[in-house]
Amino acid sequence: MLDQDKWREIFDSIRRHKLRTFLTALSVWWGIFMLVILLGAGNGLQNSFERNFRDDAVNSLWIYRGRTSEPYKGLPAGRRIRFTNDDYELVRDEIPGVEHITGRYYLGGEYVVKRGQTVLSYDVRCVHPDHQYLENTLMESGRFLNLPDIEQRRKVCAIGNVVAEEMFTAEEDPIGEYLNVKGTEYQVVGVFNDEGHESERRKIYIPITTAQRIYEGEDIVHQLMVTVGDATLEESRAIEASVRQRMSERHSFALSDKQALRIWNNISEYQDFQLIFTFIKGFIWFVGIGSIIAGVIGVSNIMLIVVKDRTREIGIRKALGATPWSIIAMVLQESVFLTSLAGYLGLLCGFGVVYGIHHFMEENQIEVEFFYNPQVDFSTVLTALLTLVFCGALAGLIPALQAVRINPVTAMK
Protein backbone atom coordinates (compact mmCIF):
# COMPACT_ATOMS: atom_id res chain seq x y z
CA MET A 1 0.00 0.00 0.00
CA LEU A 2 2.76 2.40 0.94
CA ASP A 3 5.83 2.39 -1.23
CA GLN A 4 9.24 3.53 -0.19
CA ASP A 5 8.66 7.04 -1.56
CA LYS A 6 5.63 7.64 0.62
CA TRP A 7 7.45 6.47 3.73
CA ARG A 8 10.27 8.82 2.78
CA GLU A 9 7.82 11.71 2.51
CA ILE A 10 6.31 10.90 5.92
CA PHE A 11 9.68 10.64 7.64
CA ASP A 12 10.92 13.79 5.90
CA SER A 13 7.97 15.69 7.22
CA ILE A 14 8.34 14.28 10.72
CA ARG A 15 12.08 14.87 10.81
CA ARG A 16 11.59 18.52 9.92
CA HIS A 17 9.32 19.07 12.92
CA LYS A 18 10.56 16.74 15.60
CA LEU A 19 9.24 18.56 18.66
CA ARG A 20 5.85 19.28 17.19
CA THR A 21 5.43 15.69 16.06
CA PHE A 22 6.59 14.39 19.40
CA LEU A 23 4.13 16.50 21.38
CA THR A 24 1.27 15.50 19.13
CA ALA A 25 2.16 11.85 19.35
CA LEU A 26 2.40 12.24 23.11
CA SER A 27 -1.23 13.27 23.42
CA VAL A 28 -2.45 10.21 21.52
CA TRP A 29 0.02 8.03 23.40
CA TRP A 30 -1.29 9.34 26.69
CA GLY A 31 -4.92 8.80 25.70
CA ILE A 32 -4.40 5.15 24.85
CA PHE A 33 -2.04 4.59 27.75
CA MET A 34 -4.62 5.92 30.20
CA LEU A 35 -7.38 3.85 28.63
CA VAL A 36 -5.39 0.65 29.04
CA ILE A 37 -4.38 1.51 32.60
CA LEU A 38 -7.96 2.40 33.52
CA LEU A 39 -9.29 -0.79 31.95
CA GLY A 40 -6.63 -2.80 33.76
CA ALA A 41 -7.41 -1.18 37.09
CA GLY A 42 -11.15 -1.59 36.51
CA ASN A 43 -10.67 -5.26 35.73
CA GLY A 44 -8.44 -5.59 38.80
CA LEU A 45 -11.18 -4.15 40.94
CA GLN A 46 -13.80 -6.37 39.34
CA ASN A 47 -11.64 -9.47 39.59
CA SER A 48 -11.06 -8.86 43.26
CA PHE A 49 -14.79 -8.60 43.87
CA GLU A 50 -15.50 -11.64 41.75
CA ARG A 51 -12.90 -13.54 43.71
CA ASN A 52 -14.56 -12.58 46.94
CA PHE A 53 -17.78 -13.95 45.53
CA ARG A 54 -16.11 -17.03 44.17
CA ASP A 55 -14.83 -17.72 47.66
CA ASP A 56 -18.42 -18.11 48.74
CA ALA A 57 -21.24 -19.67 46.80
CA VAL A 58 -22.82 -16.87 44.79
CA ASN A 59 -26.25 -18.49 45.07
CA SER A 60 -26.40 -18.36 48.85
CA LEU A 61 -28.48 -16.81 51.60
CA TRP A 62 -26.87 -16.05 54.93
CA ILE A 63 -29.28 -15.95 57.84
CA TYR A 64 -28.26 -14.08 61.01
CA ARG A 65 -30.17 -13.91 64.23
CA GLY A 66 -30.72 -10.48 65.72
CA ARG A 67 -32.73 -8.58 68.30
CA THR A 68 -36.39 -7.66 67.85
CA SER A 69 -36.96 -4.00 67.23
CA GLU A 70 -40.75 -3.96 67.60
CA PRO A 71 -43.00 -5.40 70.30
CA TYR A 72 -44.98 -8.40 69.06
CA LYS A 73 -47.88 -10.32 70.60
CA GLY A 74 -47.23 -8.81 73.99
CA LEU A 75 -43.49 -9.53 73.82
CA PRO A 76 -41.22 -6.52 74.26
CA ALA A 77 -38.78 -5.10 71.71
CA GLY A 78 -35.07 -5.79 72.22
CA ARG A 79 -35.56 -9.51 72.67
CA ARG A 80 -32.67 -11.64 71.46
CA ILE A 81 -33.52 -14.33 68.88
CA ARG A 82 -31.63 -17.59 69.33
CA PHE A 83 -31.14 -20.36 66.76
CA THR A 84 -30.87 -24.02 67.74
CA ASN A 85 -30.50 -27.25 65.81
CA ASP A 86 -34.27 -27.22 65.42
CA ASP A 87 -34.02 -24.07 63.30
CA TYR A 88 -31.40 -25.79 61.20
CA GLU A 89 -33.70 -28.76 60.68
CA LEU A 90 -36.68 -26.54 59.97
CA VAL A 91 -34.92 -24.69 57.18
CA ARG A 92 -33.36 -27.90 55.86
CA ASP A 93 -36.58 -29.89 55.78
CA GLU A 94 -39.41 -27.44 55.34
CA ILE A 95 -38.24 -24.61 53.12
CA PRO A 96 -38.60 -25.59 49.46
CA GLY A 97 -35.70 -24.59 47.19
CA VAL A 98 -32.94 -25.05 49.77
CA GLU A 99 -30.12 -27.04 48.23
CA HIS A 100 -27.30 -27.15 50.80
CA ILE A 101 -27.47 -25.94 54.34
CA THR A 102 -25.04 -25.51 57.19
CA GLY A 103 -25.17 -23.95 60.61
CA ARG A 104 -22.24 -22.07 62.05
CA TYR A 105 -21.17 -21.88 65.62
CA TYR A 106 -18.39 -19.49 66.61
CA LEU A 107 -16.02 -20.23 69.45
CA GLY A 108 -15.68 -17.39 71.88
CA GLY A 109 -12.36 -16.00 73.09
CA GLU A 110 -8.90 -17.01 71.85
CA TYR A 111 -8.63 -19.92 69.46
CA VAL A 112 -5.33 -21.21 70.69
CA VAL A 113 -4.19 -24.19 68.67
CA LYS A 114 -1.38 -26.34 70.05
CA ARG A 115 0.67 -29.20 68.73
CA GLY A 116 3.69 -30.18 70.74
CA GLN A 117 5.74 -27.02 71.15
CA THR A 118 3.91 -25.14 68.37
CA VAL A 119 1.26 -22.75 69.66
CA LEU A 120 -0.58 -20.60 67.12
CA SER A 121 -3.95 -18.92 66.81
CA TYR A 122 -6.46 -19.70 64.06
CA ASP A 123 -10.04 -18.96 63.30
CA VAL A 124 -12.13 -22.04 64.13
CA ARG A 125 -15.50 -22.55 62.49
CA CYS A 126 -17.93 -25.14 63.76
CA VAL A 127 -20.11 -26.23 60.85
CA HIS A 128 -22.17 -28.91 59.09
CA PRO A 129 -20.69 -30.92 56.18
CA ASP A 130 -22.57 -28.84 53.58
CA HIS A 131 -20.40 -25.89 54.56
CA GLN A 132 -17.97 -27.16 51.96
CA TYR A 133 -20.38 -26.06 49.20
CA LEU A 134 -21.11 -22.69 50.74
CA GLU A 135 -17.51 -21.67 51.15
CA ASN A 136 -16.26 -23.41 47.97
CA THR A 137 -13.73 -25.37 49.98
CA LEU A 138 -11.54 -27.62 47.80
CA MET A 139 -10.02 -30.69 49.42
CA GLU A 140 -6.30 -31.21 48.80
CA SER A 141 -6.06 -34.43 50.77
CA GLY A 142 -8.28 -36.44 53.07
CA ARG A 143 -11.91 -35.43 53.37
CA PHE A 144 -14.12 -32.68 54.69
CA LEU A 145 -16.41 -33.21 57.72
CA ASN A 146 -19.17 -35.78 57.06
CA LEU A 147 -22.51 -36.89 58.46
CA PRO A 148 -21.16 -39.53 60.87
CA ASP A 149 -18.86 -36.81 62.32
CA ILE A 150 -21.97 -34.76 63.10
CA GLU A 151 -24.09 -37.65 64.34
CA GLN A 152 -21.40 -39.16 66.54
CA ARG A 153 -20.02 -35.77 67.61
CA ARG A 154 -16.52 -36.89 66.59
CA LYS A 155 -13.49 -34.88 67.58
CA VAL A 156 -12.16 -34.39 64.06
CA CYS A 157 -11.12 -31.35 62.04
CA ALA A 158 -10.40 -30.23 58.49
CA ILE A 159 -7.60 -27.67 58.24
CA GLY A 160 -6.61 -25.09 55.64
CA ASN A 161 -3.34 -25.68 53.78
CA VAL A 162 -1.75 -22.65 55.49
CA VAL A 163 -2.54 -24.22 58.86
CA ALA A 164 -1.04 -27.50 57.63
CA GLU A 165 2.13 -25.70 56.50
CA GLU A 166 2.54 -23.90 59.79
CA MET A 167 1.66 -26.67 62.20
CA PHE A 168 3.40 -29.51 60.39
CA THR A 169 6.77 -29.93 58.73
CA ALA A 170 6.99 -30.64 55.03
CA GLU A 171 7.71 -34.36 55.58
CA GLU A 172 4.78 -34.89 57.91
CA ASP A 173 1.35 -35.98 56.70
CA PRO A 174 -1.18 -34.04 58.76
CA ILE A 175 -3.94 -36.63 58.14
CA GLY A 176 -4.42 -38.72 61.28
CA GLU A 177 -2.37 -36.37 63.46
CA TYR A 178 -3.89 -34.45 66.36
CA LEU A 179 -4.31 -30.73 67.02
CA ASN A 180 -5.31 -29.23 70.37
CA VAL A 181 -8.02 -26.59 69.97
CA LYS A 182 -8.86 -24.76 73.16
CA GLY A 183 -7.90 -27.72 75.29
CA THR A 184 -9.48 -30.50 73.24
CA GLU A 185 -7.59 -32.82 70.88
CA TYR A 186 -8.96 -33.13 67.33
CA GLN A 187 -7.81 -35.61 64.72
CA VAL A 188 -7.05 -34.08 61.34
CA VAL A 189 -9.13 -35.75 58.58
CA GLY A 190 -8.46 -33.42 55.67
CA VAL A 191 -6.45 -30.50 54.28
CA PHE A 192 -8.22 -28.01 52.02
CA ASN A 193 -7.50 -25.14 49.70
CA ASP A 194 -9.68 -22.11 49.04
CA GLU A 195 -9.55 -19.85 45.98
CA GLY A 196 -10.59 -16.87 47.99
CA HIS A 197 -8.53 -14.61 50.19
CA GLU A 198 -5.54 -16.10 51.99
CA SER A 199 -7.34 -15.85 55.36
CA GLU A 200 -9.74 -18.56 54.14
CA ARG A 201 -6.83 -20.99 54.14
CA ARG A 202 -6.06 -20.17 57.79
CA LYS A 203 -9.26 -21.82 58.99
CA ILE A 204 -10.00 -24.94 61.01
CA TYR A 205 -13.37 -26.63 60.66
CA ILE A 206 -14.81 -28.89 63.36
CA PRO A 207 -18.26 -30.55 63.53
CA ILE A 208 -20.82 -28.14 64.96
CA THR A 209 -22.40 -30.81 67.19
CA THR A 210 -19.02 -31.59 68.77
CA ALA A 211 -18.42 -27.91 69.49
CA GLN A 212 -21.91 -27.45 70.91
CA ARG A 213 -21.34 -30.22 73.41
CA ILE A 214 -17.76 -29.36 74.40
CA TYR A 215 -17.89 -25.57 74.59
CA GLU A 216 -21.54 -24.71 75.19
CA GLY A 217 -23.47 -27.63 76.58
CA GLU A 218 -26.46 -26.61 74.45
CA ASP A 219 -27.32 -26.99 70.75
CA ILE A 220 -26.81 -23.31 69.97
CA VAL A 221 -26.42 -22.23 66.32
CA HIS A 222 -25.10 -18.74 65.61
CA GLN A 223 -25.84 -18.49 61.94
CA LEU A 224 -27.42 -20.46 59.11
CA MET A 225 -26.23 -20.52 55.53
CA VAL A 226 -28.05 -22.08 52.59
CA THR A 227 -27.57 -22.36 48.88
CA VAL A 228 -30.56 -22.22 46.58
CA GLY A 229 -29.31 -24.08 43.48
CA ASP A 230 -29.81 -22.17 40.25
CA ALA A 231 -32.68 -20.09 41.56
CA THR A 232 -33.23 -16.73 39.90
CA LEU A 233 -33.13 -13.51 41.86
CA GLU A 234 -36.93 -13.59 42.23
CA GLU A 235 -36.91 -17.23 43.35
CA SER A 236 -34.20 -16.47 45.89
CA ARG A 237 -36.28 -13.57 47.20
CA ALA A 238 -39.22 -15.97 47.56
CA ILE A 239 -37.09 -18.41 49.53
CA GLU A 240 -35.86 -15.50 51.65
CA ALA A 241 -39.49 -14.54 52.33
CA SER A 242 -40.55 -18.05 53.29
CA VAL A 243 -37.58 -18.38 55.69
CA ARG A 244 -38.61 -15.09 57.30
CA GLN A 245 -42.23 -16.24 57.48
CA ARG A 246 -41.42 -19.54 59.18
CA MET A 247 -38.92 -17.98 61.55
CA SER A 248 -41.31 -15.22 62.59
CA GLU A 249 -43.90 -17.83 63.47
CA ARG A 250 -41.45 -19.93 65.39
CA HIS A 251 -39.68 -17.15 67.28
CA SER A 252 -42.66 -14.80 67.55
CA PHE A 253 -41.47 -11.64 65.96
CA ALA A 254 -43.18 -9.31 63.51
CA LEU A 255 -42.76 -10.24 59.86
CA SER A 256 -41.74 -6.63 59.18
CA ASP A 257 -39.04 -6.70 61.87
CA LYS A 258 -35.86 -6.81 59.81
CA GLN A 259 -33.69 -6.45 62.92
CA ALA A 260 -34.89 -9.72 64.43
CA LEU A 261 -33.70 -11.76 61.50
CA ARG A 262 -31.17 -10.49 59.01
CA ILE A 263 -30.83 -12.24 55.68
CA TRP A 264 -27.95 -11.51 53.34
CA ASN A 265 -28.90 -12.48 49.82
CA ASN A 266 -25.71 -13.06 47.79
CA ILE A 267 -27.61 -13.35 44.51
CA SER A 268 -28.95 -9.86 44.83
CA GLU A 269 -25.62 -8.56 46.11
CA TYR A 270 -23.87 -10.16 43.19
CA GLN A 271 -26.26 -8.59 40.72
CA ASP A 272 -25.81 -5.23 42.41
CA PHE A 273 -22.07 -5.57 42.00
CA GLN A 274 -22.47 -6.57 38.38
CA LEU A 275 -24.48 -3.41 37.86
CA ILE A 276 -21.91 -1.28 39.64
CA PHE A 277 -19.19 -2.73 37.44
CA THR A 278 -21.19 -2.09 34.32
CA PHE A 279 -21.29 1.54 35.43
CA ILE A 280 -17.60 1.63 36.30
CA LYS A 281 -16.75 0.11 32.92
CA GLY A 282 -18.95 2.62 31.16
CA PHE A 283 -17.27 5.41 33.05
CA ILE A 284 -13.79 4.12 32.20
CA TRP A 285 -14.64 3.97 28.51
CA PHE A 286 -16.16 7.42 28.70
CA VAL A 287 -13.03 8.90 30.26
CA GLY A 288 -10.69 6.85 28.07
CA ILE A 289 -12.43 7.70 24.83
CA GLY A 290 -12.54 11.32 25.92
CA SER A 291 -8.79 11.42 26.25
CA ILE A 292 -8.34 9.65 22.91
CA ILE A 293 -10.60 12.18 21.25
CA ALA A 294 -8.53 14.95 22.80
CA GLY A 295 -5.45 13.31 21.31
CA VAL A 296 -7.02 12.93 17.90
CA ILE A 297 -8.14 16.54 17.86
CA GLY A 298 -4.56 17.41 18.74
CA VAL A 299 -3.33 15.46 15.72
CA SER A 300 -5.92 17.12 13.52
CA ASN A 301 -4.84 20.55 14.73
CA ILE A 302 -1.20 19.81 14.12
CA MET A 303 -1.94 18.50 10.65
CA LEU A 304 -3.76 21.74 9.91
CA ILE A 305 -0.64 23.62 10.90
CA VAL A 306 1.47 21.23 8.85
CA VAL A 307 -0.69 21.90 5.81
CA LYS A 308 -0.48 25.65 6.41
CA ASP A 309 3.28 25.37 6.72
CA ARG A 310 3.52 23.41 3.53
CA THR A 311 1.15 25.56 1.50
CA ARG A 312 3.92 26.68 -0.84
CA GLU A 313 5.26 23.17 -1.17
CA ILE A 314 1.80 21.82 -1.96
CA GLY A 315 1.33 24.57 -4.52
CA ILE A 316 4.59 23.61 -6.22
CA ARG A 317 3.65 19.94 -6.18
CA LYS A 318 0.32 20.77 -7.78
CA ALA A 319 1.99 22.82 -10.49
CA LEU A 320 4.26 19.86 -11.20
CA GLY A 321 1.30 17.53 -11.61
CA ALA A 322 0.25 16.30 -8.18
CA THR A 323 -3.36 15.15 -8.37
CA PRO A 324 -5.79 16.08 -5.59
CA TRP A 325 -5.84 12.50 -4.39
CA SER A 326 -2.05 12.35 -4.07
CA ILE A 327 -2.20 15.45 -1.85
CA ILE A 328 -4.98 13.99 0.31
CA ALA A 329 -3.10 10.72 0.58
CA MET A 330 0.06 12.54 1.62
CA VAL A 331 -1.67 14.27 4.53
CA LEU A 332 -3.78 11.26 5.55
CA GLN A 333 -0.85 8.88 5.54
CA GLU A 334 1.13 11.08 7.84
CA SER A 335 -1.82 11.49 10.17
CA VAL A 336 -2.70 7.78 10.25
CA PHE A 337 0.92 6.83 10.69
CA LEU A 338 1.40 9.26 13.55
CA THR A 339 -1.80 8.27 15.34
CA SER A 340 -1.28 4.55 14.88
CA LEU A 341 2.33 4.55 15.95
CA ALA A 342 1.72 6.73 19.01
CA GLY A 343 -1.38 4.74 19.89
CA TYR A 344 0.42 1.45 19.47
CA LEU A 345 3.22 2.60 21.75
CA GLY A 346 0.60 3.75 24.24
CA LEU A 347 -0.95 0.28 24.10
CA LEU A 348 2.39 -1.38 24.64
CA CYS A 349 3.28 0.85 27.58
CA GLY A 350 -0.17 0.48 29.12
CA PHE A 351 0.06 -3.28 28.77
CA GLY A 352 3.55 -3.22 30.16
CA VAL A 353 2.44 -1.36 33.27
CA VAL A 354 -0.69 -3.47 33.83
CA TYR A 355 1.13 -6.76 33.40
CA GLY A 356 4.13 -5.47 35.30
CA ILE A 357 1.92 -4.80 38.30
CA HIS A 358 0.18 -8.14 37.81
CA HIS A 359 3.48 -9.97 37.66
CA PHE A 360 4.94 -8.04 40.59
CA MET A 361 1.93 -8.81 42.76
CA GLU A 362 2.03 -12.47 41.83
CA GLU A 363 5.76 -12.78 42.28
CA ASN A 364 5.72 -11.18 45.70
CA GLN A 365 2.39 -12.67 46.68
CA ILE A 366 1.01 -9.25 47.46
CA GLU A 367 -2.67 -9.36 48.29
CA VAL A 368 -4.55 -6.10 48.02
CA GLU A 369 -8.17 -6.28 48.97
CA PHE A 370 -9.57 -4.29 46.08
CA PHE A 371 -7.04 -5.13 43.40
CA TYR A 372 -6.52 -8.58 42.00
CA ASN A 373 -5.22 -9.93 38.71
CA PRO A 374 -5.40 -6.71 36.65
CA GLN A 375 -5.67 -7.47 32.94
CA VAL A 376 -6.87 -6.15 29.62
CA ASP A 377 -8.31 -8.51 27.09
CA PHE A 378 -6.86 -8.68 23.64
CA SER A 379 -9.98 -8.16 21.54
CA THR A 380 -10.65 -4.87 23.33
CA VAL A 381 -7.19 -3.77 22.37
CA LEU A 382 -7.58 -4.87 18.77
CA THR A 383 -10.75 -2.80 18.54
CA ALA A 384 -8.89 0.11 20.07
CA LEU A 385 -6.13 -0.19 17.45
CA LEU A 386 -8.56 -0.26 14.53
CA THR A 387 -10.36 2.70 16.07
CA LEU A 388 -7.02 4.49 16.20
CA VAL A 389 -6.34 4.00 12.51
CA PHE A 390 -9.83 5.24 11.80
CA CYS A 391 -9.35 8.22 14.12
CA GLY A 392 -6.05 9.01 12.45
CA ALA A 393 -7.79 9.11 9.08
CA LEU A 394 -10.52 11.27 10.55
CA ALA A 395 -7.96 13.58 12.11
CA GLY A 396 -6.22 14.00 8.78
CA LEU A 397 -9.37 14.47 6.75
CA ILE A 398 -10.09 18.15 7.45
CA PRO A 399 -6.45 19.20 6.96
CA ALA A 400 -6.26 17.07 3.80
CA LEU A 401 -9.30 18.75 2.31
CA GLN A 402 -7.76 22.07 3.25
CA ALA A 403 -4.63 21.04 1.37
CA VAL A 404 -6.62 20.15 -1.73
CA ARG A 405 -8.22 23.59 -1.82
CA ILE A 406 -4.84 25.28 -1.99
CA ASN A 407 -4.56 27.32 -5.18
CA PRO A 408 -1.11 26.76 -6.68
CA VAL A 409 -0.94 30.29 -8.10
CA THR A 410 -1.45 32.01 -4.75
CA ALA A 411 0.53 29.39 -2.86
CA MET A 412 3.65 30.01 -4.93
CA LYS A 413 3.59 33.80 -4.66
Added chain:
Amino acid sequence: MIELKNIRKAYTTEYTKLEVLKGIDMNIEHGEFLSIMGSSGSGKSTLLNIIGILDDYDSGDYRFDGELIKGLSQRQAAQYRNRLIGFVFQSFNLLSFKTALENVALPLYYQKVDRRKRQTVAMEYLDMVGLKDWAHHLPNQMSGGQQQRVAIARALISQPKVILADEPTGALDTNTSYEVMKIFREINQQGITIIVVTHEHDIANMTKRIIHLKDGLIDGSTSVATASAGS
Protein backbone atom coordinates in the same frame (compact mmCIF):
# COMPACT_ATOMS: atom_id res chain seq x y z
CA MET B 1 -0.26 24.66 -30.86
CA ILE B 2 -1.71 27.15 -28.40
CA GLU B 3 -4.80 29.00 -29.56
CA LEU B 4 -6.41 31.65 -27.39
CA LYS B 5 -9.68 33.21 -28.52
CA ASN B 6 -11.16 36.17 -26.70
CA ILE B 7 -9.90 35.08 -23.30
CA ARG B 8 -11.33 37.10 -20.47
CA LYS B 9 -10.53 36.92 -16.82
CA ALA B 10 -11.68 39.04 -13.90
CA TYR B 11 -11.01 38.79 -10.20
CA THR B 12 -14.10 39.72 -8.27
CA THR B 13 -14.25 40.39 -4.59
CA GLU B 14 -17.29 41.41 -2.62
CA TYR B 15 -16.89 45.07 -3.47
CA THR B 16 -14.74 45.26 -6.57
CA LYS B 17 -14.38 43.62 -9.92
CA LEU B 18 -10.93 43.73 -11.41
CA GLU B 19 -10.75 42.86 -15.07
CA VAL B 20 -7.30 41.51 -15.73
CA LEU B 21 -7.67 40.06 -19.21
CA LYS B 22 -10.13 41.81 -21.52
CA GLY B 23 -10.17 39.58 -24.56
CA ILE B 24 -6.89 38.02 -25.59
CA ASP B 25 -6.46 36.46 -29.03
CA MET B 26 -3.20 34.68 -29.59
CA ASN B 27 -1.70 31.83 -31.59
CA ILE B 28 1.53 30.18 -30.65
CA GLU B 29 3.10 27.65 -33.01
CA HIS B 30 5.23 24.60 -32.22
CA GLY B 31 8.87 25.48 -31.63
CA GLU B 32 8.33 29.17 -31.01
CA PHE B 33 10.53 31.12 -28.61
CA LEU B 34 8.26 33.83 -27.42
CA SER B 35 8.21 36.51 -24.78
CA ILE B 36 5.25 38.31 -23.29
CA MET B 37 6.09 41.83 -22.18
CA GLY B 38 4.19 44.31 -20.19
CA SER B 39 4.30 46.47 -17.12
CA SER B 40 3.17 45.08 -13.82
CA GLY B 41 -0.60 44.79 -13.75
CA SER B 42 -0.81 44.27 -17.49
CA GLY B 43 -2.09 40.72 -16.92
CA LYS B 44 0.94 38.88 -18.27
CA SER B 45 1.29 36.56 -15.30
CA THR B 46 -2.41 35.78 -15.31
CA LEU B 47 -2.20 34.96 -19.00
CA LEU B 48 0.72 32.65 -18.33
CA ASN B 49 -1.17 30.93 -15.50
CA ILE B 50 -4.12 30.34 -17.81
CA ILE B 51 -1.87 28.89 -20.49
CA GLY B 52 -0.25 26.76 -17.76
CA ILE B 53 -3.69 25.48 -16.64
CA LEU B 54 -2.95 26.78 -13.17
CA ASP B 55 -5.82 29.21 -13.38
CA ASP B 56 -9.27 29.24 -14.98
CA TYR B 57 -10.59 31.83 -17.39
CA ASP B 58 -14.07 33.31 -17.44
CA SER B 59 -14.90 33.26 -21.12
CA GLY B 60 -13.32 32.53 -24.48
CA ASP B 61 -11.62 29.42 -25.80
CA TYR B 62 -8.22 28.00 -25.03
CA ARG B 63 -7.09 25.11 -27.19
CA PHE B 64 -3.89 23.17 -26.70
CA ASP B 65 -3.06 21.08 -29.77
CA GLY B 66 -6.69 21.47 -30.74
CA GLU B 67 -8.01 20.22 -27.45
CA LEU B 68 -10.28 22.58 -25.55
CA ILE B 69 -8.91 23.35 -22.11
CA LYS B 70 -11.94 24.44 -20.17
CA GLY B 71 -13.65 23.45 -16.95
CA LEU B 72 -11.21 20.63 -16.25
CA SER B 73 -11.33 18.71 -13.00
CA GLN B 74 -8.38 19.24 -10.69
CA ARG B 75 -7.18 15.78 -11.53
CA GLN B 76 -7.29 16.31 -15.31
CA ALA B 77 -5.61 19.69 -14.95
CA ALA B 78 -2.85 18.13 -12.86
CA GLN B 79 -2.27 15.44 -15.47
CA TYR B 80 -2.16 17.96 -18.35
CA ARG B 81 0.30 20.14 -16.44
CA ASN B 82 2.43 17.14 -15.69
CA ARG B 83 2.62 15.86 -19.26
CA LEU B 84 2.40 19.01 -21.43
CA ILE B 85 3.90 21.86 -19.50
CA GLY B 86 7.14 22.68 -17.71
CA PHE B 87 7.24 25.63 -15.33
CA VAL B 88 10.10 27.93 -14.45
CA PHE B 89 9.44 30.62 -11.85
CA GLN B 90 11.06 33.84 -10.76
CA SER B 91 11.55 32.49 -7.23
CA PHE B 92 12.64 29.06 -8.54
CA ASN B 93 10.11 27.23 -6.32
CA LEU B 94 12.36 24.35 -5.47
CA LEU B 95 11.43 22.24 -2.44
CA SER B 96 13.92 23.44 0.14
CA PHE B 97 14.24 20.12 1.99
CA LYS B 98 14.93 18.06 -1.10
CA THR B 99 18.24 17.78 -2.94
CA ALA B 100 18.70 19.11 -6.45
CA LEU B 101 18.36 15.56 -7.76
CA GLU B 102 15.11 14.92 -5.88
CA ASN B 103 13.69 18.25 -7.02
CA VAL B 104 14.42 17.44 -10.65
CA ALA B 105 12.93 13.96 -10.26
CA LEU B 106 9.67 15.19 -8.69
CA PRO B 107 7.51 15.44 -11.88
CA LEU B 108 8.37 11.81 -12.68
CA TYR B 109 7.15 10.82 -9.20
CA TYR B 110 3.73 12.03 -10.25
CA GLN B 111 4.05 9.95 -13.41
CA LYS B 112 4.59 6.93 -11.16
CA VAL B 113 8.04 6.24 -12.58
CA ASP B 114 10.00 4.05 -10.18
CA ARG B 115 12.56 5.60 -7.94
CA ARG B 116 15.74 4.20 -9.50
CA LYS B 117 14.67 5.18 -13.00
CA ARG B 118 13.68 8.64 -11.79
CA GLN B 119 17.05 9.28 -10.29
CA THR B 120 18.92 8.11 -13.38
CA VAL B 121 16.89 10.36 -15.65
CA ALA B 122 17.11 13.29 -13.21
CA MET B 123 20.88 12.92 -13.20
CA GLU B 124 20.95 13.17 -17.03
CA TYR B 125 18.98 16.41 -16.96
CA LEU B 126 21.13 17.86 -14.18
CA ASP B 127 24.15 17.02 -16.31
CA MET B 128 22.53 18.83 -19.22
CA VAL B 129 22.32 22.06 -17.18
CA GLY B 130 25.86 21.49 -15.92
CA LEU B 131 25.03 20.66 -12.32
CA LYS B 132 25.84 16.97 -12.11
CA ASP B 133 28.27 17.62 -9.25
CA TRP B 134 25.61 19.48 -7.30
CA ALA B 135 23.06 16.66 -7.41
CA HIS B 136 23.07 16.03 -3.69
CA HIS B 137 23.08 19.63 -2.54
CA LEU B 138 20.07 21.34 -1.06
CA PRO B 139 18.76 24.45 -2.85
CA ASN B 140 19.98 26.82 -0.12
CA GLN B 141 23.52 25.59 -0.72
CA MET B 142 23.40 26.80 -4.32
CA SER B 143 23.53 30.18 -6.02
CA GLY B 144 20.44 31.73 -7.61
CA GLY B 145 21.65 30.85 -11.09
CA GLN B 146 22.29 27.28 -10.09
CA GLN B 147 18.87 27.01 -8.49
CA GLN B 148 17.23 28.31 -11.64
CA ARG B 149 19.14 25.74 -13.69
CA VAL B 150 17.84 23.03 -11.37
CA ALA B 151 14.34 24.41 -11.91
CA ILE B 152 14.87 24.29 -15.68
CA ALA B 153 16.04 20.70 -15.47
CA ARG B 154 12.92 19.92 -13.44
CA ALA B 155 10.73 21.62 -16.08
CA LEU B 156 12.36 19.57 -18.84
CA ILE B 157 12.36 16.16 -17.25
CA SER B 158 8.77 15.31 -18.16
CA GLN B 159 9.57 16.21 -21.81
CA PRO B 160 6.83 18.82 -22.03
CA LYS B 161 5.62 20.48 -25.23
CA VAL B 162 6.00 23.94 -23.80
CA ILE B 163 8.09 25.62 -21.12
CA LEU B 164 6.41 28.51 -19.34
CA ALA B 165 8.83 30.84 -17.61
CA ASP B 166 7.44 33.58 -15.36
CA GLU B 167 10.11 36.27 -14.92
CA PRO B 168 12.80 33.55 -14.91
CA THR B 169 15.59 36.11 -14.61
CA GLY B 170 13.86 38.47 -12.21
CA ALA B 171 15.90 37.33 -9.23
CA LEU B 172 19.21 36.99 -11.10
CA ASP B 173 22.03 39.35 -12.00
CA THR B 174 22.67 40.26 -15.64
CA ASN B 175 25.35 37.67 -16.41
CA THR B 176 23.40 34.86 -14.81
CA SER B 177 20.26 36.03 -16.58
CA TYR B 178 22.02 35.75 -19.92
CA GLU B 179 23.26 32.28 -19.07
CA VAL B 180 19.71 31.18 -18.27
CA MET B 181 18.46 32.65 -21.55
CA LYS B 182 21.23 30.83 -23.37
CA ILE B 183 20.02 27.56 -21.91
CA PHE B 184 16.48 28.42 -23.04
CA ARG B 185 17.70 29.06 -26.56
CA GLU B 186 19.47 25.72 -26.64
CA ILE B 187 16.35 23.98 -25.44
CA ASN B 188 14.32 25.83 -28.05
CA GLN B 189 16.71 24.66 -30.74
CA GLN B 190 15.74 21.11 -29.79
CA GLY B 191 12.18 22.01 -30.76
CA ILE B 192 10.54 22.79 -27.43
CA THR B 193 8.24 25.80 -27.39
CA ILE B 194 9.23 28.40 -24.81
CA ILE B 195 7.13 31.26 -23.49
CA VAL B 196 8.88 33.78 -21.26
CA VAL B 197 7.08 36.46 -19.33
CA THR B 198 9.34 39.41 -18.57
CA HIS B 199 9.40 43.15 -18.25
CA GLU B 200 13.05 43.46 -19.21
CA HIS B 201 13.68 44.51 -22.80
CA ASP B 202 17.09 42.89 -23.15
CA ILE B 203 15.64 39.56 -21.99
CA ALA B 204 12.68 39.87 -24.35
CA ASN B 205 15.05 40.69 -27.19
CA MET B 206 16.75 37.33 -26.79
CA THR B 207 13.53 35.59 -27.82
CA LYS B 208 12.26 35.40 -31.39
CA ARG B 209 8.91 37.10 -30.97
CA ILE B 210 7.63 39.60 -28.43
CA ILE B 211 3.97 40.07 -27.57
CA HIS B 212 3.23 43.33 -25.81
CA LEU B 213 0.47 43.35 -23.24
CA LYS B 214 -1.13 46.50 -21.92
CA ASP B 215 -4.08 46.77 -19.55
CA GLY B 216 -5.29 43.27 -20.31
CA LEU B 217 -5.17 43.59 -24.10
CA ILE B 218 -2.56 42.73 -26.70
CA ASP B 219 -0.77 45.89 -27.75
CA GLY B 220 1.13 44.51 -30.73
CA SER B 221 3.62 41.85 -31.56
CA THR B 222 7.24 42.28 -32.67
CA SER B 223 9.48 39.81 -34.41
CA VAL B 224 13.08 39.94 -33.30
CA ALA B 225 15.20 39.64 -36.39
CA THR B 226 18.38 38.23 -34.98
CA ALA B 227 18.05 36.60 -31.66
CA SER B 228 21.14 37.06 -29.62
CA ALA B 229 21.84 35.60 -26.27
CA GLY B 230 24.32 38.13 -25.08
CA SER B 231 28.02 37.76 -25.51
